[in-house]
Amino acid sequence: MKHSLEVKNLHVSIDGQAILKDFNLTVPKGEVHALMGPNGTGKSTLAKVMAGHEDYTVESGEVLLDGVNILGQEPDEISHAGLFLAFQYPMEIPGVSIANFIRAAKQARLPEGEEINAIEYYKDLYAKMDALKMDRKFTARSLNEGFSGGEKKRCEILQMAMLDPKYCVMDETDSGLDIDALRIVSEGVNHMRSEHRAFLVITHYQRLLDYIVPDVVHVMFDGRIVHSGDKELAKELESKGYDWVKEAFATASA
Amino acid sequence: MDTTLETPTNTLYAKEPSWLAERRSAGLDQFKNLAMPTARAEEWRFASVGKLSIDNFNPVAAPSSATLDALTERSNLVSDRAGLMVYVDDAPANFECIGRELAKQGVIYLPISEAVEQHPELMEKYFLQESTELGSQKFFGIHAATVKAGAVLYVPKGVEIEKPFVNYYWTSGSRAAVFPHTLIIAEDNSKASVVDIFFSETEENEALNISVSNIHAGVNAKVFRKVVQDWNEKTVSFQLDTTVADRDAQVKNVAVNIGAQRARFENQTRIEGAGADVKMYSLTVAEGAQEFDQRTFQTHNAPNAVSDLLYKNALLDNSRTIFSGLIKVAEGSQQTDAYQTNRNLLLDPSADANALPGLEILANDVRCSHGATTGNVDKEELFYMMQRGIPQRVAMQLMVFGFFEEVIEKIDSEELVENLRQLIHQKFSSKIS
Ligand SMILES: Nc1ncnc2c1ncn2[C@@H]1O[C@H](COP(=O)(O)OP(=O)(O)O)[C@@H](O)[C@H]1O
Ligand SMILES: [Mg+2]
Numbered sequence A: 001m002k003h004s005l006e007v008k009n010l011h012v013s014i015d016g017q018a019i020l021k022d023f024n025l026t027v028p029k030g031e032v033h034a035l036m037g038p039n040g041t042g043k044s045t046l047a048k049v050m051a052g053h054e055d056y057t058v059e060s061g062e063v064l065l066d067g068v069n070i071l072g073q074e075p076d077e078i079s080h081a082g083l084f085l086a087f088q089y090p091m092e093i094p095g096v097s098i099a100n101f102i103r104a105a106k107q108a109r110l111p112e113g114e115e116i117n118a119i120e121y122y123k124d125l126y127a128k129m130d131a132l133k134m135d136r137k138f139t140a141r142s143l144n145e146g147f148s149g150g151e152k153k154r155c156e157i158l159q160m161a162m163l164d165p166k167y168c169v170m171d172e173t174d175s176g177l178d179i180d181a182l183r184i185v186s187e188g189v190n191h192m193r194s195e196h197r198a199f200l201v202i203t204h205y206q207r208l209l210d211y212i213v214p215d216v217v218h219v220m221f222d223g224r225i226v227h228s229g230d231k232e233l234a235k236e237l238e239s240k241g242y243d244w245v246k247e248a249f250a251t252a253s254a
Numbered sequence B: 001m002d003t004t005l006e007t008p009t010n011t012l013y014a015k016e017p018s019w020l021a022e023r024r025s026a027g028l029d030q031f032k033n034l035a036m037p038t039a040r041a042e043e044w045r046f047a048s049v050g051k052l053s054i055d056n057f058n059p060v061a062a063p064s065s066a067t068l069d070a071l072t073e074r075s076n077l078v079s080d081r082a083g084l085m086v087y088v089d090d091a092p093a094n095f096e097c098i099g100r101e102l103a104k105q106g107v108i109y110l111p112i113s114e115a116v117e118q119h120p121e122l123m124e125k126y127f128l129q130e131s132t133e134l135g136s137q138k139f140f141g142i143h144a145a146t147v148k149a150g151a152v153l154y155v156p157k158g159v160e161i162e163k164p165f166v167n168y169y170w171t172s173g174s175r176a177a178v179f180p181h182t183l184i185i186a187e188d189n190s191k192a193s194v195v196d197i198f199f200s201e202t203e204e205n206e207a208l209n210i211s212v213s214n215i216h217a218g219v220n221a222k223v224f225r226k227v228v229q230d231w232n233e234k235t236v237s238f239q240l241d242t243t244v245a246d247r248d249a250q251v252k253n254v255a256v257n258i259g260a261q262r263a264r265f266e267n268q269t270r271i272e273g274a275g276a277d278v279k280m281y282s283l284t285v286a287e288g289a290q291e292f293d294q295r296t297f298q299t300h301n302a303p304n305a306v307s308d309l310l311y312k313n314a315l316l317d318n319s320r321t322i323f324s325g326l327i328k329v330a331e332g333s334q335q336t337d338a339y340q341t342n343r344n345l346l347l348d349p350s351a352d353a354n355a356l357p358g359l360e361i362l363a364n365d366v367r368c369s370h371g372a373t374t375g376n377v378d379k380e381e382l383f384y385m386m387q388r389g390i391p392q393r394v395a396m397q398l399m400v401f402g403f404f405e406e407v408i409e410k411i412d413s414e415e416l417v418e419n420l421r422q423l424i425h426q427k428f429s430s431k432i433s
Helices: A043-050 A075-081 A098-107 A118-131 A136-140 A149-163 A179-192 A231-240 A242-253 B018-033 B065-073 B100-104 B112-118 B120-126 B137-146 B379-387 B392-408 B414-431
Strands: A004-014 A017-028 A032-036 A057-065 A083-086 A093-097 A167-171 A198-203 A216-221 A224-229 B083-088 B091-096 B108-111 B150-155 B165-171 B176-178 B181-186 B191-200 B207-217 B222-230 B235-245 B250-257 B262-271 B277-286 B291-300 B306-315 B320-329 B336-346 B352-361 B366-376
Touching: A004 A043, A004 A198, A017 A032, A017 A043, A017 A057, A017 A198, A017 A224, A032 A231, A043 A057, A043 A083, A043 A167, A043 A198, A075 A083, A075 B379, A083 A149, A093 A098, A093 B379, A093 B392, A098 A118, A098 A136, A098 A149, A098 B392, A118 A136, A118 A149, A118 A179, A149 A167, A149 A179, A167 A179, A216 A231, A216 A242, A224 A231, A224 A242, A231 A242, B018 B120, B018 B137, B065 B083, B065 B091, B083 B150, B108 B112, B112 B120, B112 B150, B112 B181, B120 B181, B137 B207, B137 B235, B150 B165, B150 B191, B165 B176, B165 B207, B181 B191, B181 B222, B191 B207, B191 B235, B207 B222, B207 B250, B222 B235, B222 B414, B235 B250, B235 B277, B250 B262, B262 B277, B277 B291, B277 B320, B277 B392, B291 B306, B291 B336, B306 B320, B306 B352, B306 B392, B320 B336, B320 B366, B336 B352, B336 B392, B352 B366, B379 B392, B392 B414
Parallel strands: A032 A198, A032 A216, A083 A167, A167 A198, B083 B165, B150 B181, B165 B191, B176 B207, B181 B207, B191 B222, B207 B235, B222 B250, B235 B262, B250 B277, B262 B291, B277 B306, B291 B320, B306 B336, B320 B352, B336 B366
Antiparallel strands: A004 A017, A004 A057, A216 A224, B083 B091, B108 B150
């Protein structure tokens, strides 16, 4: 069995417009890969397609989790298979508290008839909130409702930590975070790094990668990866700007 | 309606005082003289009147003592209470009367028949004196002619009771017609709380309910009534409720509607004293082919008063809801705050929510608002929840609870809230999968 998240020859369109064009990527367990690229290039599309969003049309290709194709599965099945998506824009769910929401997500992973241990659950939840410097009072608040951008992103990482996924896709987690929050969130992620887990960190800016140091950096442009390198590539991209990408790879991809 | 109880002079009522006999016979006339509702009538607009049948339901003999005991056993939603009455098919099953302390203060909590015997003047003043005028007058008529089961709560001036009085009205027999009645009289500066619960013995016993409840809240009285309607889906139900609020009275109604095949719910609130504050909250879970038909009327006959209505309906499958509300502010009722909101959440595209909000304002210095919204489940919210591994039906249930939260949080008893969540949860787990 392959221990990786593997995207093979993925073609995706929406309303007849091609967005991902022969996209290929392999993230082995134990590694952190960064995916960078200008706005509108298809990064969030990739994340949502992997998570089973129904709006996108998969023309061809595969997304393999440990060798098993997850395309076509329901979002909850993909989640159970081990993929977690930290959303670029987390939804507000009125009337559903953080505690009840995460509890329902954990409960859904238990076999029929088995009940979650409430005492241990709260112990775990509070410990992880403390680590993310979230006020424990947040547990009773409606999920993301009225949260600041930074609070929403922290809440995404809290959920990721609580659900213990094998493959973490983080979509622009750094946007909306001030430097303190960025540090705390990155610590939370670094704490989760292990040989049993892989991360795909989608970001627009190099800044986040000072804190979550990637093993590989990919540059995406116009629906596909056009260049890959080590962490120095992110710095190069930062200094040269995305126009450099456009100039260097627009012709190659045309 | 084919009923064996058309004659109020029948032996059951023989010993009743003449005023009551007159009210019963007037009720019977009203029942006989008024026609069945038609789809053309504004008061029945959107209701599937064509399918409305009350034929071949009858009052039935008292169930066996084993049934009475079994259902008393199941009457356990609220354990911390000031008193309890349990009826099954309008027959008394259990009665926990009030303690000596409350009795000494003059509190009355009695079955209707005993209240008529022991407190005729009080009953003559209040019993069967209020009814809704929203289209079900015919059904009120047969209720008045027939009613024998129900609870009377009288709280004298200045007496405050924190714990609720809990009344259970069960159906059990085959095609039973029941006519439960709850009468609440809270005198000046008093405080009372009541829970009325409507249950069926099984999922199968067909029944007709025509119930009435009247609240009379005196000057500065505080009344809190909670209603749990969870009939089985073989029940046709009419629930005709009124509130009369005197000066500075504070009345809160919270209704939880889960059951019945067709449930007509009428609520009429009359504000008769300045400064009164009446709240009406309702939540409904409609599924399958259920139809919930809600008609409300808020009348302000005094200035500086508040009435606030919030009805929330979650609809699954092919279910239907109808909300029709009217606010009427009489001339001279200045500084009125009257609000009416109906919110519907459609969980299935084939569900059907209808709303008819209305206003009639004859005073010039008022704050009134009315509005209705109907929305579908947000697809992106659903995707977000499912991405966390929550199956679709559980996600929808969480959304429904989230949608109801602002009503549920009005209920002051944690035990009752927990039991209500359980009832709603059962409805989901049995039907969506
Ligand atoms: N739901 C959608 N409907 C229509 N177009 C979409 C939708 N989602 C994304 N797109 C389009 O797909 C392209 C890629 O968007 P996106 O994946 O969000 O890019 P990125 O995350 O890299 O900024 C953009 O041109 C965007 O307008
Ligand atoms: Mg994006």
